Amino acid sequence: MPVTLRHVQPDAGHKLRQLETSAAELERAARESIPPELLPQPAPRHLRTLASKANAYGKVPLSYLQRARKTLRRWAKPVAGAVRATVGLITETAFYVLLALGGLFVLAALILLLAPPA
Incomplete structure (x- = not known):
């Protein structure tokens, strides 16, 4: 159940209003005490212009992105299969090397x- 002033006792509601008023006054005083050199400054005009031009140049036609996505999808499965096969071969090789070393240890x-x- 949300807490509203209707569901709060009258003296608690009055104290809550006082708290809110005090908090607003404290926030205003804190904002006024900040020196002007520490306030955030707007970006210079040439930086804003440069940013807008960079944004305009950075837009790539969707067809290029779609072609790149299709190419990646086409190559993803074979590459993933090759990685899985390589990991499997390395694991199997390590198993047989350890088996041979164990046999040599027992023989020694x-x-x-x-x-x-x-």
């Missing part, structure tokens, strides 16, 4: 355990 441990002392 058996040789050390079973070899006669020198």
Whole structure:
């Protein structure tokens, strides 16, 4: 239920009005105390002109954007497939290298355990 002055006790409503008035006075005093050199200044005219020209030059016809989008869509699936295949091959290679190293470790441990002392 929203809180309005109708649903607030009369003394609380009066205090709320006083608070709002005090806050408005404080805000006005704070705005007046800001030195003029700290106030935001409008951009110089030549910068506004430059910005509008840059905005006008930056507009690209929609047909170019549509062609670029279609090209990216056409190349996205094969590239994604190639990346997946490459990651799969690297993962499989790492697995077999670790398997071979594990086998060599076991073989070296058996040789050390079973070899006669020198």
